[in-house]
Amino acid sequence: MASNSDAKRSSFMSMGEVSFDESDSASNLETHNSYGVPSCECRRKSKAVVYTSKTSKNPYRTFYGCRYYKEGKTHCKYFKWVDEHIDERLAELEEGKQNLEMDTKVIEVMMKDMQEKMKEIMGWKKKMKVMIGFMIVIVIIAMVSRQ
């Protein structure tokens, strides 16, 4: 009776150091996590399922595996520790933050450039006002001298 699942377990044991525990809490973990769940290496690329390791080396350590293993179908050999996956995701986020900081620096430079240009334009406006004022004075003098 137990021979079927034992065979399945041992076939999986041969490719990794972990055995699978298909507890309900594992599927709860899968639906509740908000960080990206990795895809397995099946042709259909489905989302990996969280299993719990029961080895003495990594007791109760959770890992991602192919969901088709759970269903007893043909499955890929996808394996990833959940904590390592989270670390990688955090590293990706950290990189994303750095990119954002770079973007704000670019915007800062652009803003400074804009301010310089605005100053220049404002300077020209002042000069224009003086020029217009000067021209009006010349016109008035010309009108007065004509009489």
Ligand SMILES: [Zn+2]
């Ligand atoms: Zn798979």
